[in-house]
Amino acid sequence: MNIDLGELNAFITVARANGFREGARLSGGSASALSDAIRRLETRLGVRLFNRTTRNVSLTEAGSSLLERLAPALGEVENALDVVNGYRDRPAGTLRLxxxxxxxxxxxxEIIPAFLARYxxxxxxxxxEESFVDLMAAGCDAGIRYDERLEQDMIALPIGPRKQRFAAAAAxxxxxxxxxxxHPKDLLNxxxxxxxxxxxxxxxxxxEKDGETVEVAVNGPFIMRPGGGTDLAVDVAKAGIGIMYLFEGWLQPYFNDGSLVPILQDWWPSFPGPKLYYPGRRLVPSPLRAFIDFVRAWPVSPAAREL
Structure with missing residues (x-):
């Protein structure tokens, strides 16, 4: 069977994007070109890889099996091609985080602008992405997360503040x-x-304070989900609607300008800062290697160590 890497890449693109239009947007191509490539691949294999309706595109059982085996294999192909980058004067390619x-x-x-200027x-x-994901299945080279359980073959590297705190604040x-x-229990009122x-x-x-830990099931008029809703939640707090609980570093600018006031400071819990994690049992692509080395060399101020 003749193997067309373009068709296989089109398959992975559509599978990860859950659709032709989104796949085209992410890949910079066209939905019709992706559709044609998938149709040729299905004809070549003699099986349907996607169930298509006017509203939804989903993998068939055969498509799911192919994706499970194919994504790591194409990743290794990309890594093999990346070896050529070792002969360049400086690293090149795509890094997905x-x-x-x-x-x-x-x-x-601060890290990202400096890294892009260097490379x-x-x-x-x-x-x-707020939830923990399979990096390989998501088509990413590395991720950043807080103290979460990693698979055994993952390598973790501190990035950014080494210690952070959650803070409570009100207008x-x-x-x-x-x-x-x-006292934290006062928040119930x-x-x-x-x-x-x-x-x-x-x-x-x-x-937490002096070895005592308190968890409070608070109530209130506004609920946010992680992501874009966080800034809106800050605006709600600044308007005097209620008390909020968020990363100290996120709230610090509002403490500085007086639009929010820190409360219960003696009780703010601290936790380890974020970590860059990536698979350890595969060849590290040159863009990721450059980023890892850059992060390791990045200076961490004494203040950032204790944020």
């Missing part, structure tokens, strides 16, 4: 009308701006 919005804001705002031949694509207008909480995970579970409000 899967990161949460919080890491993009708190850990990468102009590298195309960096960032995918924001001066809110505190002018309500007593300032002195306050309007709170809550968060919900993609899974549907509510984000816990945890506090």
């Amino acid at each position: 899967n990161i949460p919005v919080s890491a993009a804001r708190l850990a990468l705002r 102009p031949d590298i195309l960096l694509e960032v995918i924001t 001066p207008s809110y505190l002018a009308q309500h007593p300032t909480p002195q 306050h309007a709170c701006i809550r968060g919900r995970f993609a899974s549907g579970a509510m984000f816990p409000w945890e506090f």
Whole structure:
């Protein structure tokens, strides 16, 4: 059987994008070209790889089996071709990172511009994703996450602040009308701006002091989901609607300008900063290797170590 890598790449693109239009947008091609490539591949294989309706495109059982085997194999092909980059004067190629919005804001705002200035031949694509994903299946080279369980073949490297804290805050207008909480349990009598995970579970409000840990099941008039809703939640808090609980680094600019006031500071819990993680049992592509070396050499100020 003659193998057409273009058709196989088209298959992976559509499968990962869950559709031809989105696949075309992500790949910079056209939906009709992807559709034609998939049709040729299905004819060549003699099986249907996608179920198509006017509203949905989904993998068949045969398509799912092919994707499971094909994605790692094509990844190895890309790695083999990347070896050629070792003969260039400077690294080139595409680097895909899967990161949460919080890491993009708190850990990468200075690193990414400096990295791109150092390596102009590298195309960096960032995918924001709050849930833990299979990097290989998502087509990413590396990810950034907080203290989560990683697979055994993953390598983790600290990036950004080495230590962070969750902070509670409210607007001066809110505190002018309500007593300032002195203990985390006082939050039960306050309007709170809550968060919900993609899974549907509510984000816990945890506090700690002198070895004592307190988790409070707060209530309030506004619920946000991670991502773009976070800035809106800050605006809601600044308007005096309620108390919020978020990364200290995210709230610090509002503490500085006085639009939000820190509360319960003695109870703010600290946790390890984010980590860059990537598969350890495969050849590291040159763009990722350049990024790893850049992160390792990036200076971390004493203040950033304790954020």
